[in-house]
Amino acid sequence: MAVIIIVVLLALALLAWLLWGKKRPVIVIDEKQTAGYRQILTYNVSYYQNLDAAAQTKFEQRVIAFLSSTIIEGVDIEVTELDRVLIASSAVIPVFGFPEWEYRNLTSVILYPDTFDNDFQFEGGNRSIMGMVGSGYMNGQMLLSRQALVNGFAKNGGKANTAIHEFVHLLDKTDGAVDGVPEILITHDYAVPWLKMMHQEMHRIEQGKSDINMYATTNEAEFLAVAAEYFFSKPDQLQQKHPELYDQLSRMFAQDPAVD
Structure with missing residues:
Protein backbone atom coordinates (compact mmCIF):
# COMPACT_ATOMS: atom_id res chain seq x y z
CA MET A 1 0.00 0.00 0.00
CA ALA A 2 2.78 2.41 0.93
CA VAL A 3 4.51 1.80 -2.43
CA ILE A 4 1.30 2.69 -4.30
CA ILE A 5 1.00 5.90 -2.31
CA ILE A 6 4.62 6.75 -3.11
CA VAL A 7 3.96 6.30 -6.84
CA VAL A 8 0.95 8.64 -6.63
CA LEU A 9 3.02 11.23 -4.78
CA LEU A 10 5.77 11.00 -7.37
CA ALA A 11 3.18 11.61 -10.09
CA LEU A 12 2.02 14.72 -8.22
CA ALA A 13 5.62 15.90 -7.96
CA LEU A 14 6.08 15.41 -11.72
CA LEU A 15 2.90 17.39 -12.39
CA ALA A 16 4.22 20.22 -10.22
CA TRP A 17 7.47 20.24 -12.18
CA LEU A 18 5.58 20.36 -15.48
CA LEU A 19 3.46 23.25 -14.25
CA TRP A 20 6.25 25.27 -12.65
CA GLY A 21 9.40 24.00 -14.36
CA LYS A 22 12.35 25.98 -13.06
CA LYS A 23 10.41 29.23 -12.84
CA ARG A 24 9.94 30.75 -9.42
CA PRO A 25 6.20 30.63 -8.58
CA VAL A 26 4.31 33.85 -7.94
CA ILE A 27 3.96 34.10 -4.18
CA VAL A 28 0.74 35.60 -2.91
CA ILE A 29 1.07 36.88 0.65
CA ASP A 30 -1.99 36.02 2.73
CA GLU A 31 -1.76 38.11 5.91
CA LYS A 32 -4.09 35.82 7.85
CA GLN A 33 -2.07 32.77 6.85
CA THR A 34 1.19 34.56 7.62
CA ALA A 35 -0.10 35.40 11.09
CA GLY A 36 -0.87 31.71 11.60
CA TYR A 37 2.65 30.75 10.51
CA ARG A 38 4.09 33.41 12.81
CA GLN A 39 2.23 31.96 15.76
CA ILE A 40 3.50 28.46 15.03
CA LEU A 41 7.06 29.73 14.64
CA THR A 42 6.85 31.73 17.86
CA TYR A 43 5.76 28.72 19.92
CA ASN A 44 7.72 25.94 18.22
CA VAL A 45 10.93 27.13 16.57
CA SER A 46 13.63 28.37 18.95
CA TYR A 47 15.87 29.40 16.03
CA TYR A 48 13.16 31.84 14.90
CA GLN A 49 12.62 33.05 18.46
CA ASN A 50 16.29 34.08 18.71
CA LEU A 51 16.14 36.30 15.60
CA ASP A 52 15.51 40.03 15.76
CA ALA A 53 12.25 41.41 14.36
CA ALA A 54 13.63 42.18 10.89
CA ALA A 55 15.20 38.74 10.56
CA GLN A 56 11.98 37.10 11.76
CA THR A 57 10.08 38.81 8.96
CA LYS A 58 12.62 37.54 6.42
CA PHE A 59 12.36 34.05 7.92
CA GLU A 60 8.56 34.12 7.55
CA GLN A 61 8.93 35.15 3.91
CA ARG A 62 11.37 32.31 3.26
CA VAL A 63 8.95 29.83 4.88
CA ILE A 64 6.14 31.08 2.64
CA ALA A 65 8.37 30.85 -0.44
CA PHE A 66 9.35 27.27 0.37
CA LEU A 67 5.76 26.19 0.95
CA SER A 68 4.72 27.87 -2.30
CA SER A 69 7.16 25.80 -4.34
CA THR A 70 7.27 22.43 -2.57
CA ILE A 71 4.62 19.72 -2.36
CA ILE A 72 4.17 18.20 1.10
CA GLU A 73 2.12 15.01 1.21
CA GLY A 74 1.33 12.58 3.99
CA VAL A 75 1.28 8.79 3.90
CA ASP A 76 -1.78 7.64 5.86
CA ILE A 77 -1.81 10.94 7.75
CA GLU A 78 -3.28 14.38 7.15
CA VAL A 79 -0.56 17.01 6.91
CA THR A 80 -1.20 19.84 9.38
CA GLU A 81 -0.09 23.47 9.28
CA LEU A 82 2.33 22.63 12.11
CA ASP A 83 3.88 19.90 9.95
CA ARG A 84 4.20 22.27 7.00
CA VAL A 85 5.77 25.09 8.98
CA LEU A 86 8.23 22.79 10.77
CA ILE A 87 9.31 21.23 7.46
CA ALA A 88 9.70 24.67 5.88
CA SER A 89 11.67 25.90 8.91
CA SER A 90 13.98 22.89 8.61
CA ALA A 91 14.60 23.88 5.00
CA VAL A 92 15.16 27.57 5.69
CA ILE A 93 17.41 27.31 8.76
CA PRO A 94 20.52 25.86 7.04
CA VAL A 95 20.35 28.36 4.15
CA PHE A 96 19.17 31.46 6.02
CA GLY A 97 22.61 32.99 5.49
CA PHE A 98 22.07 32.79 1.72
CA PRO A 99 19.12 35.09 0.84
CA GLU A 100 18.71 33.91 -2.77
CA TRP A 101 18.96 30.18 -2.09
CA GLU A 102 16.34 27.86 -3.60
CA TYR A 103 16.20 24.06 -3.37
CA ARG A 104 16.27 23.20 -7.05
CA ASN A 105 16.93 19.53 -6.30
CA LEU A 106 13.70 19.07 -4.31
CA THR A 107 10.14 18.77 -5.57
CA SER A 108 8.28 17.18 -2.68
CA VAL A 109 8.46 16.06 0.93
CA ILE A 110 6.65 12.87 1.89
CA LEU A 111 5.67 12.68 5.54
CA TYR A 112 5.25 9.34 7.30
CA PRO A 113 3.55 8.98 10.69
CA ASP A 114 6.67 7.44 12.26
CA THR A 115 9.81 5.52 11.29
CA PHE A 116 9.86 3.45 8.11
CA ASP A 117 12.04 0.77 6.51
CA ASN A 118 14.05 0.54 3.29
CA ASP A 119 10.91 -0.54 1.41
CA PHE A 120 9.09 2.57 2.66
CA GLN A 121 6.85 0.48 4.92
CA PHE A 122 5.78 2.11 8.17
CA GLU A 123 4.25 -0.96 9.79
CA GLY A 124 6.04 -3.99 11.19
CA GLY A 125 9.08 -4.46 13.37
CA ASN A 126 12.08 -3.61 11.17
CA ARG A 127 11.60 0.16 11.02
CA SER A 128 14.43 2.49 11.96
CA ILE A 129 14.61 5.21 9.28
CA MET A 130 13.53 8.68 10.43
CA GLY A 131 14.38 10.54 7.23
CA MET A 132 16.09 10.18 3.88
CA VAL A 133 16.86 12.08 0.69
CA GLY A 134 15.68 10.07 -2.29
CA SER A 135 17.88 8.85 -5.12
CA GLY A 136 17.24 7.00 -8.37
CA TYR A 137 13.52 7.00 -9.14
CA MET A 138 13.02 8.82 -5.83
CA ASN A 139 15.35 11.65 -6.83
CA GLY A 140 13.97 15.04 -5.84
CA GLN A 141 11.97 13.57 -2.95
CA MET A 142 12.58 13.73 0.77
CA LEU A 143 10.97 11.28 3.19
CA LEU A 144 10.47 12.26 6.82
CA SER A 145 8.98 10.78 9.95
CA ARG A 146 6.44 13.13 11.50
CA GLN A 147 7.43 11.94 14.96
CA ALA A 148 11.09 12.72 14.29
CA LEU A 149 10.13 16.09 12.78
CA VAL A 150 8.19 17.12 15.89
CA ASN A 151 10.80 15.73 18.27
CA GLY A 152 13.49 17.80 16.56
CA PHE A 153 11.71 21.02 17.51
CA ALA A 154 10.62 19.96 21.00
CA LYS A 155 11.79 22.12 23.89
CA ASN A 156 13.81 19.19 25.24
CA GLY A 157 14.90 18.01 21.78
CA GLY A 158 18.59 18.26 22.57
CA LYS A 159 21.14 18.31 19.75
CA ALA A 160 19.10 16.24 17.27
CA ASN A 161 16.89 17.48 14.44
CA THR A 162 16.20 14.89 11.74
CA ALA A 163 14.62 17.31 9.27
CA ILE A 164 17.54 19.75 9.39
CA HIS A 165 19.84 16.72 9.03
CA GLU A 166 18.13 15.72 5.78
CA PHE A 167 18.09 19.23 4.35
CA VAL A 168 21.84 19.47 4.98
CA HIS A 169 22.22 16.23 3.01
CA LEU A 170 20.24 17.92 0.24
CA LEU A 171 22.63 20.88 0.30
CA ASP A 172 25.58 18.47 0.25
CA LYS A 173 24.03 16.77 -2.78
CA THR A 174 23.85 20.00 -4.80
CA ASP A 175 27.34 19.50 -6.28
CA GLY A 176 26.44 15.94 -7.31
CA ALA A 177 28.09 14.06 -4.44
CA VAL A 178 26.89 13.56 -0.87
CA ASP A 179 30.38 13.55 0.63
CA GLY A 180 30.37 15.98 3.54
CA VAL A 181 32.10 18.70 1.49
CA PRO A 182 29.33 20.77 -0.12
CA GLU A 183 31.02 22.89 -2.75
CA ILE A 184 28.10 25.32 -2.67
CA LEU A 185 28.95 26.12 0.98
CA ILE A 186 32.70 25.66 1.28
CA THR A 187 35.51 27.11 -0.80
Whole structure:
Protein backbone atom coordinates (compact mmCIF):
# COMPACT_ATOMS: atom_id res chain seq x y z
CA MET A 1 0.00 0.00 0.00
CA ALA A 2 2.78 2.41 0.93
CA VAL A 3 4.51 1.80 -2.43
CA ILE A 4 1.30 2.69 -4.30
CA ILE A 5 1.00 5.90 -2.31
CA ILE A 6 4.62 6.75 -3.11
CA VAL A 7 3.96 6.30 -6.84
CA VAL A 8 0.95 8.64 -6.63
CA LEU A 9 3.02 11.23 -4.78
CA LEU A 10 5.77 11.00 -7.37
CA ALA A 11 3.18 11.61 -10.09
CA LEU A 12 2.02 14.72 -8.22
CA ALA A 13 5.62 15.90 -7.96
CA LEU A 14 6.08 15.41 -11.72
CA LEU A 15 2.90 17.39 -12.39
CA ALA A 16 4.22 20.22 -10.22
CA TRP A 17 7.47 20.24 -12.18
CA LEU A 18 5.58 20.36 -15.48
CA LEU A 19 3.46 23.25 -14.25
CA TRP A 20 6.25 25.27 -12.65
CA GLY A 21 9.40 24.00 -14.36
CA LYS A 22 12.35 25.98 -13.06
CA LYS A 23 10.41 29.23 -12.84
CA ARG A 24 9.94 30.75 -9.42
CA PRO A 25 6.20 30.63 -8.58
CA VAL A 26 4.31 33.85 -7.94
CA ILE A 27 3.96 34.10 -4.18
CA VAL A 28 0.74 35.60 -2.91
CA ILE A 29 1.07 36.88 0.65
CA ASP A 30 -1.99 36.02 2.73
CA GLU A 31 -1.76 38.11 5.91
CA LYS A 32 -4.09 35.82 7.85
CA GLN A 33 -2.07 32.77 6.85
CA THR A 34 1.19 34.56 7.62
CA ALA A 35 -0.10 35.40 11.09
CA GLY A 36 -0.87 31.71 11.60
CA TYR A 37 2.65 30.75 10.51
CA ARG A 38 4.09 33.41 12.81
CA GLN A 39 2.23 31.96 15.76
CA ILE A 40 3.50 28.46 15.03
CA LEU A 41 7.06 29.73 14.64
CA THR A 42 6.85 31.73 17.86
CA TYR A 43 5.76 28.72 19.92
CA ASN A 44 7.72 25.94 18.22
CA VAL A 45 10.93 27.13 16.57
CA SER A 46 13.63 28.37 18.95
CA TYR A 47 15.87 29.40 16.03
CA TYR A 48 13.16 31.84 14.90
CA GLN A 49 12.62 33.05 18.46
CA ASN A 50 16.29 34.08 18.71
CA LEU A 51 16.14 36.30 15.60
CA ASP A 52 15.51 40.03 15.76
CA ALA A 53 12.25 41.41 14.36
CA ALA A 54 13.63 42.18 10.89
CA ALA A 55 15.20 38.74 10.56
CA GLN A 56 11.98 37.10 11.76
CA THR A 57 10.08 38.81 8.96
CA LYS A 58 12.62 37.54 6.42
CA PHE A 59 12.36 34.05 7.92
CA GLU A 60 8.56 34.12 7.55
CA GLN A 61 8.93 35.15 3.91
CA ARG A 62 11.37 32.31 3.26
CA VAL A 63 8.95 29.83 4.88
CA ILE A 64 6.14 31.08 2.64
CA ALA A 65 8.37 30.85 -0.44
CA PHE A 66 9.35 27.27 0.37
CA LEU A 67 5.76 26.19 0.95
CA SER A 68 4.72 27.87 -2.30
CA SER A 69 7.16 25.80 -4.34
CA THR A 70 7.27 22.43 -2.57
CA ILE A 71 4.62 19.72 -2.36
CA ILE A 72 4.17 18.20 1.10
CA GLU A 73 2.12 15.01 1.21
CA GLY A 74 1.33 12.58 3.99
CA VAL A 75 1.28 8.79 3.90
CA ASP A 76 -1.78 7.64 5.86
CA ILE A 77 -1.81 10.94 7.75
CA GLU A 78 -3.28 14.38 7.15
CA VAL A 79 -0.56 17.01 6.91
CA THR A 80 -1.20 19.84 9.38
CA GLU A 81 -0.09 23.47 9.28
CA LEU A 82 2.33 22.63 12.11
CA ASP A 83 3.88 19.90 9.95
CA ARG A 84 4.20 22.27 7.00
CA VAL A 85 5.77 25.09 8.98
CA LEU A 86 8.23 22.79 10.77
CA ILE A 87 9.31 21.23 7.46
CA ALA A 88 9.70 24.67 5.88
CA SER A 89 11.67 25.90 8.91
CA SER A 90 13.98 22.89 8.61
CA ALA A 91 14.60 23.88 5.00
CA VAL A 92 15.16 27.57 5.69
CA ILE A 93 17.41 27.31 8.76
CA PRO A 94 20.52 25.86 7.04
CA VAL A 95 20.35 28.36 4.15
CA PHE A 96 19.17 31.46 6.02
CA GLY A 97 22.61 32.99 5.49
CA PHE A 98 22.07 32.79 1.72
CA PRO A 99 19.12 35.09 0.84
CA GLU A 100 18.71 33.91 -2.77
CA TRP A 101 18.96 30.18 -2.09
CA GLU A 102 16.34 27.86 -3.60
CA TYR A 103 16.20 24.06 -3.37
CA ARG A 104 16.27 23.20 -7.05
CA ASN A 105 16.93 19.53 -6.30
CA LEU A 106 13.70 19.07 -4.31
CA THR A 107 10.14 18.77 -5.57
CA SER A 108 8.28 17.18 -2.68
CA VAL A 109 8.46 16.06 0.93
CA ILE A 110 6.65 12.87 1.89
CA LEU A 111 5.67 12.68 5.54
CA TYR A 112 5.25 9.34 7.30
CA PRO A 113 3.55 8.98 10.69
CA ASP A 114 6.67 7.44 12.26
CA THR A 115 9.81 5.52 11.29
CA PHE A 116 9.86 3.45 8.11
CA ASP A 117 12.04 0.77 6.51
CA ASN A 118 14.05 0.54 3.29
CA ASP A 119 10.91 -0.54 1.41
CA PHE A 120 9.09 2.57 2.66
CA GLN A 121 6.85 0.48 4.92
CA PHE A 122 5.78 2.11 8.17
CA GLU A 123 4.25 -0.96 9.79
CA GLY A 124 6.04 -3.99 11.19
CA GLY A 125 9.08 -4.46 13.37
CA ASN A 126 12.08 -3.61 11.17
CA ARG A 127 11.60 0.16 11.02
CA SER A 128 14.43 2.49 11.96
CA ILE A 129 14.61 5.21 9.28
CA MET A 130 13.53 8.68 10.43
CA GLY A 131 14.38 10.54 7.23
CA MET A 132 16.09 10.18 3.88
CA VAL A 133 16.86 12.08 0.69
CA GLY A 134 15.68 10.07 -2.29
CA SER A 135 17.88 8.85 -5.12
CA GLY A 136 17.24 7.00 -8.37
CA TYR A 137 13.52 7.00 -9.14
CA MET A 138 13.02 8.82 -5.83
CA ASN A 139 15.35 11.65 -6.83
CA GLY A 140 13.97 15.04 -5.84
CA GLN A 141 11.97 13.57 -2.95
CA MET A 142 12.58 13.73 0.77
CA LEU A 143 10.97 11.28 3.19
CA LEU A 144 10.47 12.26 6.82
CA SER A 145 8.98 10.78 9.95
CA ARG A 146 6.44 13.13 11.50
CA GLN A 147 7.43 11.94 14.96
CA ALA A 148 11.09 12.72 14.29
CA LEU A 149 10.13 16.09 12.78
CA VAL A 150 8.19 17.12 15.89
CA ASN A 151 10.80 15.73 18.27
CA GLY A 152 13.49 17.80 16.56
CA PHE A 153 11.71 21.02 17.51
CA ALA A 154 10.62 19.96 21.00
CA LYS A 155 11.79 22.12 23.89
CA ASN A 156 13.81 19.19 25.24
CA GLY A 157 14.90 18.01 21.78
CA GLY A 158 18.59 18.26 22.57
CA LYS A 159 21.14 18.31 19.75
CA ALA A 160 19.10 16.24 17.27
CA ASN A 161 16.89 17.48 14.44
CA THR A 162 16.20 14.89 11.74
CA ALA A 163 14.62 17.31 9.27
CA ILE A 164 17.54 19.75 9.39
CA HIS A 165 19.84 16.72 9.03
CA GLU A 166 18.13 15.72 5.78
CA PHE A 167 18.09 19.23 4.35
CA VAL A 168 21.84 19.47 4.98
CA HIS A 169 22.22 16.23 3.01
CA LEU A 170 20.24 17.92 0.24
CA LEU A 171 22.63 20.88 0.30
CA ASP A 172 25.58 18.47 0.25
CA LYS A 173 24.03 16.77 -2.78
CA THR A 174 23.85 20.00 -4.80
CA ASP A 175 27.34 19.50 -6.28
CA GLY A 176 26.44 15.94 -7.31
CA ALA A 177 28.09 14.06 -4.44
CA VAL A 178 26.89 13.56 -0.87
CA ASP A 179 30.38 13.55 0.63
CA GLY A 180 30.37 15.98 3.54
CA VAL A 181 32.10 18.70 1.49
CA PRO A 182 29.33 20.77 -0.12
CA GLU A 183 31.02 22.89 -2.75
CA ILE A 184 28.10 25.32 -2.67
CA LEU A 185 28.95 26.12 0.98
CA ILE A 186 32.70 25.66 1.28
CA THR A 187 35.51 27.11 -0.80
CA HIS A 188 38.42 25.02 -2.02
CA ASP A 189 40.78 26.71 0.47
CA TYR A 190 38.71 25.45 3.40
CA ALA A 191 37.98 21.95 2.06
CA VAL A 192 41.22 20.36 3.28
CA PRO A 193 41.10 21.90 6.80
CA TRP A 194 37.44 20.86 7.03
CA LEU A 195 38.21 17.26 6.10
CA LYS A 196 41.08 17.18 8.58
CA MET A 197 38.88 18.49 11.36
CA MET A 198 36.13 16.01 10.51
CA HIS A 199 38.47 13.02 10.72
CA GLN A 200 40.02 14.23 13.97
CA GLU A 201 36.61 14.69 15.57
CA MET A 202 35.34 11.36 14.24
CA HIS A 203 38.33 9.72 15.94
CA ARG A 204 37.50 11.48 19.23
CA ILE A 205 33.89 10.32 18.97
CA GLU A 206 35.02 6.72 18.48
CA GLN A 207 37.23 7.04 21.56
CA GLY A 208 34.33 8.33 23.64
CA LYS A 209 35.93 11.77 24.00
CA SER A 210 33.23 13.80 22.24
CA ASP A 211 29.56 14.50 22.93
CA ILE A 212 28.74 14.43 19.20
CA ASN A 213 26.41 11.57 18.26
CA MET A 214 28.22 8.36 17.30
CA TYR A 215 26.24 8.28 14.04
CA ALA A 216 28.55 11.05 12.83
CA THR A 217 31.33 8.47 12.47
CA THR A 218 29.41 6.63 9.71
CA ASN A 219 31.08 8.72 7.00
CA GLU A 220 31.91 12.35 6.15
CA ALA A 221 28.41 13.12 4.86
CA GLU A 222 26.82 11.96 8.10
CA PHE A 223 29.37 13.89 10.14
CA LEU A 224 28.40 17.11 8.36
CA ALA A 225 24.66 16.48 8.84
CA VAL A 226 24.98 15.49 12.51
CA ALA A 227 27.29 18.43 13.28
CA ALA A 228 24.83 20.78 11.55
CA GLU A 229 21.99 19.46 13.73
CA TYR A 230 24.07 20.32 16.78
CA PHE A 231 25.10 23.71 15.34
CA PHE A 232 21.52 24.85 14.75
CA SER A 233 19.86 23.16 17.74
CA LYS A 234 22.37 23.92 20.50
CA PRO A 235 24.75 26.55 19.09
CA ASP A 236 25.87 27.88 22.47
CA GLN A 237 26.78 24.40 23.64
CA LEU A 238 28.63 23.57 20.44
CA GLN A 239 30.57 26.83 20.59
CA GLN A 240 31.60 26.12 24.17
CA LYS A 241 32.58 22.47 23.70
CA HIS A 242 33.83 22.55 20.09
CA PRO A 243 34.85 26.15 19.28
CA GLU A 244 36.90 25.27 16.20
CA LEU A 245 34.11 23.15 14.75
CA TYR A 246 31.62 25.91 15.53
CA ASP A 247 33.77 28.47 13.68
CA GLN A 248 34.06 26.21 10.62
CA LEU A 249 30.29 25.62 10.50
CA SER A 250 29.62 29.31 11.07
CA ARG A 251 31.78 30.13 8.07
CA MET A 252 30.22 27.37 6.01
CA PHE A 253 26.59 28.32 6.67
CA ALA A 254 27.29 32.09 6.85
CA GLN A 255 25.58 32.23 10.24
CA ASP A 256 26.50 32.76 13.87
CA PRO A 257 23.50 31.43 15.82
CA ALA A 258 25.14 31.27 19.27
CA VAL A 259 23.51 33.64 21.74
CA ASP A 260 25.96 35.77 23.71
